[in-house]
Amino acid sequence: MAALDDLRAPAMIIGGVAVIARGVPRTTLDIDATIWGEGLDIQQAVAVLARHGIAPRVDDAVALARDHQVLLLRHEASGTPIDLTIAWLPFEQHALARATRLDLGVVSVRVALPEDLIVYKAVAWRDEDRRDIERLLRLHRREIDMQRVRGLVAQFAAALDAPERIAEFEAIVSHVAGRR
Numbered sequence: 001m002a003a004l005d006d007l008r009a010p011a012m013i014i015g016g017v018a019v020i021a022r023g024v025p026r027t028t029l030d031i032d033a034t035i036w037g038e039g040l041d042i043q044q045a046v047a048v049l050a051r052h053g054i055a056p057r058v059d060d061a062v063a064l065a066r067d068h069q070v071l072l073l074r075h076e077a078s079g080t081p082i083d084l085t086i087a088w089l090p091f092e093q094h095a096l097a098r099a100t101r102l103d104l105g106v107v108s109v110r111v112a113l114p115e116d117l118i119v120y121k122a123v124a125w126r127d128e129d130r131r132d133i134e135r136l137l138r139l140h141r142r143e144i145d146m147q148r149v150r151g152l153v154a155q156f157a158a159a160l161d162a163p164e165r166i167a168e169f170e171a172i173v174s175h176v177a178g179r180r
Contacts, residue, residue: 036087037087042086119152
């Protein structure tokens with residue numbers, strides 16, 4: 001988080017670490033984070049991250065990041081993979097603005113809200129992501145604006161040409177609602 005703070009752009013933790021920080025017991029082997037892309041100099045970001053012991057884990061990481069909006073990194077001391085996505089979408093800008101700081105032991109990190117994590121997970125849609133959605137809903141359903149989440153899931157499903165995702169998402173929501 002110190003490295004992200006030094007980049008001086010809105011940034012937060014997403015993915016498995018964020019899900020854990022929001023109270024869901026699970027394991028993860030990497031760190032996923034996102035940073036607002038407007039005004040971000042990727043080459044300069046790599047230099048700042050290097051001062052914190054975080055280095056690219058692929059050749060020509062800067063070109064890859066420019067082409068695919070993800071900087072593939074590794075924490076050198078631990079070998080932990082880090083995926084730093086570059087955010088451009090209005091949803092991401094809003095999620096970054098809403099993120100809150102949580103204390104995780106001796107570290108304070110900015111973490112996406114459960115509601116926004118559910119949307120990120122609905123976009124990724126792997127098996128673990130669907131399990132995370134279910135667990136986040138169980139823990140946080142009272143604080144989640146389901147109308148907003150459903151609207152965003154529908155928008156991303158349309159953009160990804162995956163209309164079946166809406167019904168699959170609703171099945172998870174129904175399953176959680178039935179297990180009160």
